[in-house]
Structure formats: C-alpha cells, structure tokens
Amino acid sequence: MSNKMHIKLTVNGEAHEFLAEPRELLIHTLRERLDITGPHIGCETTHCGACTVTMNGKSVKSCTVFVAQANGADLTTIEGIGDPDNLHALQTSFKEHHGLQCGFCTPGMITRAAKFLEENPNPTEEDVRFGMAGNLCRCTGYQNIVKAILATADELNAAKEAAE
Amino acid sequence: MKDDITREDRVDALGGMGCKRKRVEDARFTQGKGNYVDDIKLPGMLFGDFVRSPYAHARITSINKEAALAIDGVVAVLTAEDLAPLGLHWMPTLAGDKQMVLADGKVLFQGQEVAFIVAKDRYVAADAVEMLDVQYEELPVITDPYEALQSDVVLREDLDTNVPGAHGPRKHHNHIFTWEVGDEPATNQVMDDAEVVAEESMYYHRTHPCPLETCGSVASMDKINGKLTLWGTFQAPHVVRTVASMLSGIEEHNIRVVSPDIGGGFGNKVGVYPGYICSIVASIVTGKPVKWVEDRMENLMSTAFARDYWMKGKISATKDGKITGLHCHVTADHGAFDACADPTKFPAGFMNICTGSYDIPVAYLGVDGVYTNKAPGGVSYRCSFRVTEAVYFIERMIEVLAIKLNMDSAELRRINFIRKDQFPYKAALGWEYDSGDYHTAWDKALKAVDYDGLRAEQAQRVEDFKAGKTRKLMGVGLSFFTEIVGAGPVKNCDILGMGMFDSCEIRIHPTGSAIARLGTISQGQGHATTFAQILATEIGLPADSITIEEGDTDTAPYGLGTYGSRSTPVAGAATALAGRKIRAKAQMIAAYLLEVHDSDVEFDVDRFTVKGAPEKFKTMKEIAYAAYNQAIPGLEPGLEAVSYYDPPNMTYPFGAYVCVMDVDVDTGVTDIRRFYALDDCGTRINPMIIDGQIHGGLTEALAVALGQEIAYDKQGNVKTGTLMDFFLPTAWEVPNYETDFTVTPSPHHPIGAKGVGESPHVGGVPCFSNAVNDAFRAFGLTHTNMPHDHWRIWKTANALGLHD
Ligand code: FES
Ligand code: FES
Numbered sequence: 003m004s005n006k007m008h009i010k011l012t013v014n015g016e017a018h019e020f021l022a023e024p025r026e027l028l029i030h031t032l033r034e035r036l037d038i039t040g041p042h043i044g045c046e047t048t049h050c051g052a053c054t055v056t057m058n059g060k061s062v063k064s065c066t067v068f069v070a071q072a073n074g075a076d077l078t079t080i081e082g083i084g085d086p087d088n089l090h091a092l093q094t095s096f097k098e099h100h101g102l103q104c105g106f107c108t109p110g111m112i113t114r115a116a117k118f119l120e121e122n123p124n125p126t127e128e129d130v131r132f133g134m135a136g137n138l139c140r141c142t143g144y145q146n147i148v149k150a151i152l153a154t155a156d157e158l159n160a161a162k163e164a165a166e
Numbered sequence: 167m168k169d170d171i172t173r174e175d176r177v178d179a180l181g182g183m184g185c186k187r188k189r190v191e192d193a194r195f196t197q198g199k200g201n202y203v204d205d206i207k208l209p210g211m212l213f214g215d216f217v218r219s220p221y222a223h224a225r226i227t228s229i230n231k232e233a234a235l236a237i238d239g240v241v242a243v244l245t246a247e248d249l250a251p252l253g254l255h256w257m258p259t260l261a262g263d264k265q266m267v268l269a270d271g272k273v274l275f276q277g278q279e280v281a282f283i284v285a286k287d288r289y290v291a292a293d294a295v296e297m298l299d300v301q302y303e304e305l306p307v308i309t310d311p312y313e314a315l316q317s318d319v320v321l322r323e324d325l326d327t328n329v330p331g332a333h334g335p336r337k338h339h340n341h342i343f344t345w346e347v348g349d350e351p352a353t354n355q356v357m358d359d360a361e362v363v364a365e366e367s368m369y370y371h372r373t374h375p376c377p378l379e380t381c382g383s384v385a386s387m388d389k390i391n392g393k394l395t396l397w398g399t400f401q402a403p404h405v406v407r408t409v410a411s412m413l414s415g416i417e418e419h420n421i422r423v424v425s426p427d428i429g430g431g432f433g434n435k436v437g438v439y440p441g442y443i444c445s446i447v448a449s450i451v452t453g454k455p456v457k458w459v460e461d462r463m464e465n466l467m468s469t470a471f472a473r474d475y476w477m478k479g480k481i482s483a484t485k486d487g488k489i490t491g492l493h494c495h496v497t498a499d500h501g502a503f504d505a506c507a508d509p510t511k512f513p514a515g516f517m518n519i520c521t522g523s524y525d526i527p528v529a530y531l532g533v534d535g536v537y538t539n540k541a542p543g544g545v546s547y548r549c550s551f552r553v554t555e556a557v558y559f560i561e562r563m564i565e566v567l568a569i570k571l572n573m574d575s576a577e578l579r580r581i582n583f584i585r586k587d588q589f590p591y592k593a594a595l596g597w598e599y600d601s602g603d604y605h606t607a608w609d610k611a612l613k614a615v616d617y618d619g620l621r622a623e624q625a626q627r628v629e630d631f632k633a634g635k636t637r638k639l640m641g642v643g644l645s646f647f648t649e650i651v652g653a654g655p656v657k658n659c660d661i662l663g664m665g666m667f668d669s670c671e672i673r674i675h676p677t678g679s680a681i682a683r684l685g686t687i688s689q690g691q692g693h694a695t696t697f698a699q700i701l702a703t704e705i706g707l708p709a710d711s712i713t714i715e716e717g718d719t720d721t722a723p724y725g726l727g728t729y730g731s732r733s734t735p736v737a738g739a740a741t742a743l744a745g746r747k748i749r750a751k752a753q754m755i756a757a758y759l760l761e762v763h764d765s766d767v768e769f770d771v772d773r774f775t776v777k778g779a780p781e782k783f784k785t786m787k788e789i790a791y792a793a794y795n796q797a798i799p800g801l802e803p804g805l806e807a808v809s810y811y812d813p814p815n816m817t818y819p820f821g822a823y824v825c826v827m828d829v830d831v832d833t834g835v836t837d838i839r840r841f842y843a844l845d846d847c848g849t850r851i852n853p854m855i856i857d858g859q860i861h862g863g864l865t866e867a868l869a870v871a872l873g874q875e876i877a878y879d880k881q882g883n884v885k886t887g888t889l890m891d892f893f894l895p896t897a898w899e900v901p902n903y904e905t906d907f908t909v910t911p912s913p914h915h916p917i918g919a920k921g922v923g924e925s926p927h928v929g930g931v932p933c934f935s936n937a938v939n940d941a942f943r944a945f946g947l948t949h950t951n952m953p954h955d956h957w958r959i960w961k962t963a964n965a966l967g968l969h970d
Contacts, residue, residue: 023289025289026289030288033204033205034207034287037207038198039198039204039205040197040198040199041198042202042204042378042379042429043204043459044378044379044380044429044462045461045462045888045889046461046462047462047888047889047890049888049889049890049894050378050462050889050894052378079198080196080197080198081197081198084197085197086193086197089196089197092196093196093197096192096196097188097189097192097193097196098188100188100189100854100855100857100858102192102195102196103430103690103691103692103858103859103862104195104377104378104379104427104428104429104430104689104690105191105192105194105195105196105200105427105429105690106200106202106377106378106379106429106430106690107378108195108196108200109195109198112196130897131896131897131898131900132897132898134896134897135896135897135898136896137896137897138378138889138894138896139378139897140376140377140378140430140432140862140866140894141378141430141690141858141862142858142861142862142865143861143862143863143864143865143900143903144861144865144896144897144900145861145900145902145903146857146858146861147897148897148902
C-alpha cells in the first residue's frame with residue numbers, strides 16, 4: 003500500500019528506527035517487527051488489557067495506538083520490568099500468591115500493576131480493583147491478583163522505609 | 167545412621183501431594199516468555215484471514231477473486247471450490263455431523279467462513295478480505311429452534327431427512343436427533359399419582375467460553391521430507407493429529423501436532439475449526455508456513471458457543487417434600503451444524519446427570535437437537551459435557567418445588583440427598599455415583615454461613631422493604647451439585663471412535679531426576695506443577711527434579727487431552743500407576759543392592775529400607791544411578807515406565823455453595839456480599855491450585871449468571887460480537903470468595919482424586935441465579951431466566967409491581 007513513515011522509538015531502553023505504515027498498530031510493531039512478544043492480543047478493541055505497555059510514563063493499551071502516535075515514545079513492556087536475576091517484586095509476588103494461571107493476561111496485568119503502584123503506592127483493596135479494572139483475566143477470578151498487588155505494595159513500602 | 171533428618175523433613179523435601187507447591191510455569195509467564203501460538207514466527211511465514219458471511223442464511227451466487235488477488239502481497243484466495251478436489255471443503259464434526267470448512271453454495275450463520283485469504287502479513291490479508299467480491303441472495307432466517315421444527319425452510323439441503331443421522335431417525339428437516347434416557351411411562355405415572363407436582367420452563371441462554379487467547383494455528387508443510395507440523399490452540403492435540411491424518415491422507419507419523427502454551431481453553435479449544443484446516447491446506451498449496459489467528463469478534467461469532475438449552479421440567483413429591491420423580495425435556499439449539507463436543511454415544515453429553523445429588527427413584531430425560539441459523543458449537547464451557555445445564559436445571563427445579571411446598575429449600579435438599587450409605591449409588595438415569603457424603607458437606611456449609619441467621623436477616627429486610635425503609639432486597643442463593651467428570655471409561659466414551667483413556671510415560675535419569683510426558687495439555691491448570699507432585703509422592707524423587715511435558719505428539723504418549731476435568735481423574739491416574747511401575751522395578755534393584763530378597767524391602771518416602779532395619783536403605787537417587795550403571799542379573803538396564811489408563815468409572819466431585827446478594831430494585835444492580843464455596847474433589851493434590859481453580863470457575867459462573875450471553879436478532883445478526891457487549895467481569899465486579907472443603911476420596915482412583923477445575927462453574931451458575939430468584943421469592947416470583955443483568959432484574963422487579 004502506501005506511504006511509509008520514519009519511526010523512532012525506545013523500548014525497554016533500546017532504540018529502534020524503521021519505516022512503517024502509519025496505520026500499523028503498536029502491538030504489532032512490538033510483537034511482529036521487534037519480536038517483543040510479552041504483550042499479548044486478547045481483543046484489539048481496548049477491552050482486555052493483555053496488550054498493556056507503559057508509554058511515556060502512562061499505561062496504554064498498545065492495540066489501540068498507531069505506531070505513528072508512538073513516534074518518539076519511550077516504552078516499557080513486561081520484558082523491561084525485571085530480568086531473571088533481578089525480578090520486579092510483582093513478578094515474585096504473582097507467583098507467590100498464585101496470581102496467574104494460563105499466563106496470557108499476566109504480562110499486561112503486571113505491567114499495569116507496576117504503573118498502578120507508582121500512581122498509588124498505598125492502595126486499598128478497592129483502589130486495586132478499580133485501578134486494575136482495565137485488565138481482564140479469565141482464569142483467576144482476580145482474588146489472588148489483588149492479593150499479590152496488595153502484598154507487593156506492602157513489600158515495596160517496607161523496603162522504602164528500610165532504605166530511608 | 168547416615169543422616170539425622172526426620173521422616174517429616176524427607177516428606178517435605180519431596181514437595182509431593184497435598185502441599186501448596188508454587189508453580190513452575192510462572193517464571194516464564196511473569197517475564198513475558200510464554201510461547202503461545204501467535205508468538206510462533208517461522209521464516210517466510212504467511213498469514214491467513216477469513217472472509218466471513220454478513221448474512222445468517224443466504225445463497226452464494228458468485229465469488230470474484232480478481233480484486234483481492236490484485237493486491238500486492240496477496241498469495242492465494244481459497245474457496246470451497248479450491249478445497250473440493252482435496253475433499254476438504256467439508257469436515258466431520260465431533261458429533262457425527264459434517265460441517266462446511268468454507269461455504270459450499272450457501273451460508274448458514276453470520277460469520278461463517280466463506281473464503282481464506284493468504285497474504286504476506288495480516289494487514290495485507292485484511293485489505294484483501296475487504297476487496298473480495300462475494301454476491302449473496304438472502305434466504306429466510308430461523309434463529310428459534312421451536313420455529314425451526316415447524317418451518318418449511320430447509321436449512322441443511324445437504325442432508326436427506328429420511329436418512330437417519332448419527333444419533334438415529336430425524337423427525338423433520340431441521341431436526342437433528344432425539345435422545346431419550348429413563349422410563350417415561352413410569353415417570354408420567356408417578357407424576358399423575360403425586361401429591362405435589364411443580365413445573366417450570368427455563369432457558370439456559372447461549373454463551374461462549376471466551377478464553378483470553380483466541381484460537382489459532384500455524385501449519386508448516388515440509389514438502390521435501392513429507393512432514394506436516396501443526397502448532398495450535400488444541401485442548402486435544404493427539405486427536406487433532408489423528409483427524410488431520412484421516413482428512414488429509416498424510417500418514418500419521420508424518421504429522422506432528424504441537425499445543426504450545428495455551429491462553430485458557432474452557433472448552434473453546436476442543437473442536438476442530440475451519441481455520442486449522444485452511445492453514446494446513448494453504449501451507450500445502452503455497453509451500454510456506456501459514457499462520458491463522460482469529461480476532462475476538464470472529465471468536466465470539468463463530469468458534470464454539472456453549473449452552474442454548476430450552477428446558478421443561480416437572481418434579482413430583484409427597485406433601486412432606488420427598489421427591490418421587492423427575493421429568494425433563496430439552497430442545498437443544500445446535501446452530502447450523504451439529505458440532506457438539508460430546509462423547510459419541512451421548513448427543514446431549516451427560517445431561518442425564520440431571521437428577522443431581524438427590525435420591526430420585528424414577529426419571530426421564532428427552533432431548534431434541536435442532537438446526538438453526540446460528541453458529542455451530544455446543545462445547546462444554548468449563549464443565550464436563552452439558553453438566554452445567556443439568557445442574558442448573560435440577561437446582562432450579564428444587565427451588566421451584568420448595569416454593570410450591572412452601573418449604574425451606576435447604577431442608578428440601580437435605581431430606582432428598584443420596585445418603586452416604588447408598589454409595590455407590592445407581593441413579594435413575596443410569597450413572598453409578600462412585601462416592602459422596604452430601605449431608606456432612608451441607609451441614610458444614612450451612613453452619614459456616616449461619617444459614618438461619620441469614621434467613622432471619624432476609625425476613626427483616628422484606629419487612630423493611632415493605633415499610634419503605636430500604637429499596638434493596640436480599641437473596642440467599644443455595645446450590646448443591648454433583649459433577650460427573652473424567653471420561654472414559656473407553657467402553658462407553660469415545661470421540662470419533664477414539665477411546666477416552668489417557669497416558670503417562672516416565673523416564674528416570676541416572677542422577678535421580680526425571681521427565682514425565684502425558685497425553686493431556688494444560689491451559690492454565692498447572693499440570694507441570696501438580697503432576698510432578700503426584701510423581702514425587704509415588705516415586706520418592708523431589709517434584710523440583712521432575713519435568714512434566716505435554717502437548718507435542720512426537721514425544722508425548724497418545725491421550726485424549728484436557729477438558730471435562732479429565733486430566734487428574736484419567737492422566738493423573740496414569741501418572742500414579744506409571745510411577746508405581748517405576749517403584750516396582752526400583753524395589754528389585756534396591757533388594758539386589760541391599761543383598762536381600764525383593765519382599766524384604768519396603769518403600770519409605772524417598773527410599774527402600776530393609777524391613778525391620780530402617781538404617782539399611784537405598785535412596786531412589788541411588789537406585790536410579792544403579793539402574794543405569796550396575797549390571798543387575800535378570801534386570802534390563804534403565805528405569806522407565808508407561809501407563810495407559812482406562813478408568814473403570816467416572817468420578818463424582820460435589821460441593822455446597824451459598825451466595826448472599828443484595829439486589830437494588832430500582833437499578834437492578836446486584837451486590838454479592840458473600841460467597842461461600844465448599845468443594846469435595848477427593849484427595850487434594852495442591853490446595854493453592856485448587857483454590858485458584860475455584861476462584862476462576864466461580865467468576866466464570868458469575869459472568870454467565872449475571873450477564874454473559876451470545877444474543878441474536880431476528881435476522882441472525884450477532885448482537886454481542888465484542889467485549890463491549892459480551893460480559894467478562896473485571897476485578898471491580900468480582901467479590902472475594904471463601905473456600906472450604908471436605909475430602910471423600912474416589913474409591914476407584916489410584917490416589918482418590920476426582921478433579922476440580924469445573925466444579926465451581928457447574929455449582930456456581932445455579933447458586934448466583936438462585937440468589938437473584940430468591941431475592942424476589944417473597945414477592946411471588948417462581949422463576950426468571952438468566953442472564954440476570956441489571957436491565958432484566960429491573961424488568962422482573964417492575965413486573966412484580968415493586969416500582970408502583
Ligand atoms: S488487545 Fe488491547 S485491550 Fe485487548
Ligand atoms: S491467567 Fe489466564 S487470563 Fe489471566
């Protein structure tokens with residue numbers, strides 16, 4: 003088809019530059035162009051949150067962002083949240099509290115939860131349930147996800163206090 | 167003594183059955199390193215996309231490929247005409263019917279696959295989908311099964327009404343089968359003679375399993391070696407291989423089917439879909455790997471609905487509430503093709519478990535399957551075959567009878583439960599329940615929630631409502647369910663002729679670690695964690711040293727897959743038995759090493775000890791090493807075993823649920839204040855995973871009961887094609903659940919386990935629905951159909967005059 007655009011973006015600290023059709027969806031850029039397959043596709047209509055990434059400091063559903071809109075953006079995906087030797091507290095906590103089953107929602111869930119805890123480091127259970135309502139899970143019934151997030155908040159706060 | 171650690175320490179070190187072992191799967195999933203079908207990327211891979219019918223019933227007058235093929239990057243456009251020479255334009259369904267792979271002359275439901283576009287990427291494919299020129303001539307649409315049975319309109323022109331279908335004679339051109347179980351004259355007689363008879367009609371609406379990952383496949387035909395590899399979202403990979411071989415003519419050893427990580431199944435991924443076939447054909451035609459992944463709208467419109475049962479019930483009793491008989495008739499809407507995923511001899515699955523947990527002496531069930539202009543499917547959405555429908559039916563009928571008798575429904579249940587001493591219990595509709603202790607579970611549940619207190623609070627609420635002090639009513643939903651899971655036995659359960667056994671193959675490595683492969687496939691149930699626990703206990707090696715592998719037909723032993731809660735009952739049994747074979751050989755090795763007779767050593771946690779002299783022992787680790795590295799007279803080297811398990815009976819998990827709900831009469835909004843779930847799944851392998859399964863199953867039950875449906879308009883348009891209209895609860899709408907348990911081991915299962923993944927869905931749906939119905943009982947409501955969304959609840963309240 004069509005006119006391609008010159009796109010630059012940074013994902014998990016790594017810079018990328020390429021030509022793409024402006025209509026390309028960010029989730030496809032990540033998954034198919036850059037082989038970053040952590041974020042998943044559950045609906046492509048902004049309902050499920052499986053595709054959640056952090057873009058310029060905000061949680062976004064990357065299935066509903068054109069790559070043209072992401073030009074120049076700084077992105078973090080699940081792959082950039084932690085690494086095997088240095089896991090994010092949420093990654094440990096989801097395992098500890100059995101906050102996942104099939105794992106399909108998990109990358110989006112943890113990516114959103116990480117951002118959520120930055121936005122609100124002292125959430126109530128209600129805050130968590132509301133703040134995570136953009137991410138659907140079909141397997142867990144959310145109970146253990148909520149538990150994992152609340153436990154992480156405590157853990158991060160305790161660590162912060164200890165450091166102070 | 168070589169060591170001073172206690173026996174308890176040794177048990178703990180194994181991480182065996184009963185412990186809350188953390189999941190080994192989680193490391194990859196929490197780090198974005200899962201490997202799902204859409205993550206598979208092969209060199210030169212093409213992408214396939216469907217052109218689908220906008221009409222629910224229409225004749226195709228022409229297909230012109232020119233404009234689509236003209237698009238740069240489009241490689242092929244396949245239609246029924248292209249598949250016909252290969253005999254692949256139709257395929258057999260699991261229910262003994264056949265289904266169009268691509269529309270052959272006409273379309274029978276909205277969203278039906280008409281053509282398959284193959285292009286260099288998904289964008290080009292989507293462009294070409296828009297450009298394909300298909301001309302239709304509309305035909306009259308039927309979306310109501312009762313209308314279908316009266317109508318002159320012939321939906322399936324390919325079938326001859328005079329020729330019996332897979333399940334016997336057909337009464338009308340839109341009729342599929344009649345299935346009858348039980349004694350109808352005797353049941354009618356009991357009804358005629360009864361002191362009390364309650365009747366109700368209920369519609370269990372059409373819904374959809376909707377796992378978060380949609381269905382998809384990647385086919386790669388290696389023409390040089392004649393090998394086809396097929397990755398896909400398959401709950402039954404081995405069956406897919408056999409079916410693919412039978413359809414394509416490629417010998418089975420030349421087909422490798424792989425189920426990689428699966429993003430939830432819930433029954434959606436049991437069937438064989440046109441996309442799988444088309445990706446295979448496209449790979450054969452183009453010589454390139456071809457990926458097909460459906461989008462959410464395609465998934466909801468075309469891939470495997472669930473339920474859609476119109477049920478009419480009659481239940482008779484003495485005036486004291488002792489049930490004397492049950493009559494059930496179902497008109498089952500199967501859509502355009504009968505593609506139900508049920509064992510062959512059960513066209514309505516295990517709907518004949520509809521006598522539930524009650525000792526009902528006489529019963530009858532009749533089911534009529536009907537074609538309509540709706541999508542095919544009829545899968546078991548998080549339940550064993552049609553058990554959800556059966557349990558909903560009986561648990562609603564109990565409530566209806568309680569109203570008729572003016573009796574408390576908890577008490578009505580109690581006086582009709584099958585007693586503990588009646589097991590094994592032969593039910594009126596044929597099943598033999600293996601075990602149960604319903605009264606104990608029921609009493610525990612009612613006590614835990616302070617049942618009498620709840621009823622008193624509810625009565626007070628009714629008073630307050632009448633006095634104008636509140637606009638919220640209170641419902642107490644009860645359900646007691648018995649599931650039937652773990653199909654086989656092979657003698658009466660098969661799918662397409664393939665017996666429903668399952669399997670496990672174990673290899674112990676010389677250093678005392680192991681790999682075990684099974685015929686099942688996890689879709690989130692945590693098999694890699696729990697099956698290793700079973701083995702750890704059986705063979706005395708730590709669960710952390712045991713790798714579990716499933717889903718690759720080249721390496722795993724043949725099995726029928728994971729659905730109907732059959733993994734633990736069937737493959738779990740195979741695992742235990744294969745483990746026992748390993749142990750039997752290990753015993754001989756140990757005896758040789760300890761220089762005593764075989765019968766003089768005994769197994770103890772992680773070792774064999776000399777009887778009466780526990781300080782003399784060989785650990786399983788030592789035995790594993792010796793198995794490979796020491797010449798033992800009369801024994802082959804190595805330590806491996808395989809077991810194919812054909813269960814003697816199914817297992818019958820049960821449970822008692824209570825839901826406390828507030829219902830706002832003016833807005834129809836429901837608030838679940840409390841949900842208590844007691845499950846008895848027999849021996850418990852991993853309590854953490856059991857709880858997780860229950861939370862998830864209850865949430866899917868909440869969805870179905872309170873809003874989730876696939877709805878059609880009169881023209882056969884799907885009104886619920888996106889997640890905007892199709893209800894999936896968020897964290898905001900879901901309560902915290904209290905879980906509890908009793909343990910009644912299955913007497914015939916090697917470790918006494920019964921399966922649990924589906925129980926909460928089966929028991930949960932009627933529990934939520936009963937809560938809504940119960941809230942209005944004091945105002946004269948007997949029954950209102952699901953889904954109980956806000957609007958429908960408001961209408962119910964309005965019809966009862968509560969807004970006046
Ligand atoms: S795929 Fe983006 S919200 Fe569902
Ligand atoms: S773990 Fe399966 S969708 Fe959340």
